[in-house]
Amino acid sequence: MKKNISKSGFVNLVGIPNSGKSTLINKLVGKKISIVSHKVQTTRFCIRGIYNFNLSSKLKSQIIFVDTPGIFLPKRRLEKAMVNSAWSELKSANKVVFIHDVLKKIDNNTKEIIEKIFEIKSDVILILNKIDLLPKEDLLKKISEIKNLYNFEETFLISAKNGSGCKKLLEYLAKKMPPHPFFYDENTISDLPQSILASEITREKLFKNLNQELPYNLTVETEKWVINSDESVNIQQTIYINKQGYKPIILGKQGQNIKRIGTLARKELEKLLDCKIHLFLHIKFRKNWMDDPSKYSSVGLNYNA
Ligand SMILES: Nc1nc2c(ncn2[C@@H]2O[C@H](COP(=O)(O)OP(=O)(O)OP(=O)(O)O)[C@@H](O)[C@H]2O)c(=O)[nH]1
Numbered sequence: 597m598k599k600n601i602s603k604s605g606f607v608n609l610v611g612i613p614n615s616g617k618s619t620l621i622n623k624l625v626g627k628k629i630s631i632v633s634h635k636v637q638t639t640r641f642c643i644r645g646i647y648n649f650n651l652s653s654k655l656k657s658q659i660i661f662v663d664t665p666g667i668f669l670p671k672r673r674l675e676k677a678m679v680n681s682a683w684s685e686l687k688s689a690n691k692v693v694f695i696h697d698v699l700k701k702i703d704n705n706t707k708e709i710i711e712k713i714f715e716i717k718s719d720v721i722l723i724l725n726k727i728d729l730l731p732k733e734d735l736l737k738k739i740s741e742i743k744n745l746y747n748f749e750e751t752f753l754i755s756a757k758n759g760s761g762c763k764k765l766l767e768y769l770a771k772k773m774p775p776h777p778f779f780y781d782e783n784t785i786s787d788l789p790q791s792i793l794a795s796e797i798t799r800e801k802l803f804k805n806l807n808q809e810l811p812y813n814l815t816v817e818t819e820k821w822v823i824n825s826d827e828s829v830n831i832q833q834t835i836y837i838n839k840q841g842y843k844p845i846i847l848g849k850q851g852q853n854i855k856r857i858g859t860l861a862r863k864e865l866e867k868l869l870d871c872k873i874h875l876f877l878h879i880k881f882r883k884n885w886m887d888d889p890s891k892y893s894s895v896g897l898n899y900n901a
């Protein structure tokens with residue numbers, strides 16, 4: 597009897613900030629594993645999401661998608677580590693997908709990034725994302741503009757928001773994966789520990805509810821995770837800030853802001869983890885949290901990037 601065979605490989609999603617990489621990985625794996633916001637530089641480290649595809653009754657393919665931080669010109673240590681992590685895994689990826697927001701111009705910055713990716717990989721796939729926002733006519737113009745510039749292996753028109761085009765993309769990638777035993781158990785959706793996912797969910801709510809520079813100057817850590825006898829979970833998290841002045845802004849009038857943020861995070865976590873959560877948020881001033889190596893290594897970032 598012929599043995600069942602399998603394919604498995606890594607597909608890195610790269611692009612400039614805000615192009616929709618995290619929205620797409622969530623849609624592709626069918627669960628929220630990576631946080632999303634309308635602000636740039638939301639994702640800070642690589643997150644793997646796993647999708648299993650039955651190509652036939654005998655042939656299964658496992659795609660490991662890697663969501664990466666958006667690529668931009670980094671200045672601070674954390675930014676350098678973020679951008680470095682996006683680039684560092686490209687070489688070893690089986691496929692690289694460049695995600696472009698169709699509403700955005702293909703400017704010099706974007707061209708530079710695309711060219712750099714082609715220097716690392718010759719077979720790059722293009723995704724034109726957010727097609728739900730562009731009339732068909734403009735979309736056709738956009739496709740020919742970018743196709744005239746670069747020789748992508750394949751182009752996919754996608755709306756990560758409503759899922760259009762995703763099935764085709766999954767099928768294409770599943771076929772392209774190399775023969776290999778599955779890297780992950782079939783029930784695994786993400787490599788992210790629950791404690792980090794919980795920190796990320798709170799960070800997302802802070803990102804969405806705070807303005808200007810504040811979201812970029814805070815980080816969230818899950819300090820305690822206790823399962824109670826009724827199976828509910830107590831989660832204690834610390835929001836680290838690097839300016840004392842941020843504290844009253846996060847708290848808001850009579851603590852209303854942090855209460856709202858905490859409620860949003862708790863509700864989402866209850867949905868994701870399918871249990872009752874008691875979430876406790878504390879704010880700590882740590883002027884140099886961005887210079888603390890442990891804040892990098894815990895999420896796989898290179899402190900010296
Ligand atoms: N209309 C529409 N909006 C989208 C689509 N994909 C993403 N968005 C929105 O675009 C914004 C950015 O999405 P993200 O998924 O956070 O983008 P990202 O590329 O991961 O951003 P960084 O992590 O900052 O690099 C969010 O407001 C999303 O809701 C889409 O297909 N259609």
Ligand SMILES: [Mg+2]
Pocket residue numbers: 617618619630631632638639664665666
């Ligand atoms: Mg992201």
